[in-house]
Amino acid sequence: MSQAACTVEVSDLIKAFRVNGQPLRVLDGVNLRADRGTFVTLIGPSGCGKSTLLNIVAGLQHPDQGQILFDGVATGDRLGRVGLMPQRDLLLPWRTVLGNALLGPELHGEDPEAARRDALSLLPLFGLQGFADSYPAALSGGMRQRAALLRTFLCRQGVLLLDEPFGALDALSRSGLQEWLLRVWQQFGYTVLFITHDVEEALFLSDRVYVLTERPARVCLELDVPLSRPRERAITLLPEFALLKQQVLAALAGTCPDETGRPR
Numbered sequence: 001m002s003q004a005a006c007t008v009e010v011s012d013l014i015k016a017f018r019v020n021g022q023p024l025r026v027l028d029g030v031n032l033r034a035d036r037g038t039f040v041t042l043i044g045p046s047g048c049g050k051s052t053l054l055n056i057v058a059g060l061q062h063p064d065q066g067q068i069l070f071d072g073v074a075t076g077d078r079l080g081r082v083g084l085m086p087q088r089d090l091l092l093p094w095r096t097v098l099g100n101a102l103l104g105p106e107l108h109g110e111d112p113e114a115a116r117r118d119a120l121s122l123l124p125l126f127g128l129q130g131f132a133d134s135y136p137a138a139l140s141g142g143m144r145q146r147a148a149l150l151r152t153f154l155c156r157q158g159v160l161l162l163d164e165p166f167g168a169l170d171a172l173s174r175s176g177l178q179e180w181l182l183r184v185w186q187q188f189g190y191t192v193l194f195i196t197h198d199v200e201e202a203l204f205l206s207d208r209v210y211v212l213t214e215r216p217a218r219v220c221l222e223l224d225v226p227l228s229r230p231r232e233r234a235i236t237l238l239p240e241f242a243l244l245k246q247q248v249l250a251a252l253a254g255t256c257p258d259e260t261g262r263p264r
């Protein structure tokens with residue numbers, strides 16, 4: 001069953017884990033918003049709580065406090081409303097590319113023949129034409145990521161949560177996949193929450209970037225990216241792009257003032 005894209009809001013999210021009997025606070029009152037059909041990126045230091053945040057939005061983990069709102073409505077049952085690509089691609093090694101892609105439609109009880117035709121028709125767009133019957137072990141890193149993305153897109157949930165989908169790839173494959181992802185996203189119109197460690201990737205892809213502090217994470221910079229679309233790689237050479245990059249790098253370097261006004 002497909003769902004329309006919606007606005008996603010994260011409101012005052014607090015989360016702690018227990019580690020060796022001690023509380024480990026991971027999210028410290030995080031607020032953010034992705035308007036319907038926009039591309040929003042979270043960037044922050046390793047271990048600050050980005051995957052935890054995405055897993056909470058997906059409904060896989062529960063916050064201690066705070067809410068997730070879809071189109072302004074707090075919803076506890078979010079698992080069936082998002083497509084999540086976890087930090088590791090988690091393709092099922094015993095299923096082919098097509099078999100992996102059909103996981104979402106199968107779980108949703110869609111008509112198998114229609115889902116199969118649909119998935120096959122999308123293989124060229126995902127750069128996987130001719131590989132429907134290949135197993136994950138026979139694919140390159142970039143192809144695995146595209147296969148995992150195809151599976152996530154085919155969940156047709158209107159909200160896509162992508163946890164460092166290009167993290168393990170070399171710069172050249174990564175840059176090609178970013179341009180490709182923008183084209184695919186524009187075709188589907190989903191709301192995207194995307195995680196990366198790469199500042200240029202964040203700015204090139206996004207309508208808005210949130211920079212998170214060290215753990216426990218809170219937002220230290222919310223930055224709208226006023227660059228027109230469709231975007232070409234050449235925008236990364238513009239002075240406006242360099243200025244945005246400087247702001248994100250400064251925030252990541254810990255120059256965001258904390259609640260007392262001092263730099264962290």
Ligand SMILES: Nc1ncnc2c1ncn2[C@@H]1O[C@H](COP(=O)(O)OP(=O)(O)OP(=O)(O)O)[C@@H](O)[C@H]1O
Pocket residue numbers: 017018019024026044045046047048049050051052053087215
């Ligand atoms: N289930 C869990 N139980 C205990 N601690 C956890 C659990 N999940 C995450 N953590 C801890 O919470 C913190 C945040 O983890 P998380 O995976 O969200 O970070 P991250 O920002 O995604 O890091 P990275 O950029 O390296 O992927 C880490 O210190 C991690 O050890």
Ligand SMILES: [Mg+2]
Pocket residue numbers: 050051052087163
């Ligand atoms: Mg992570």
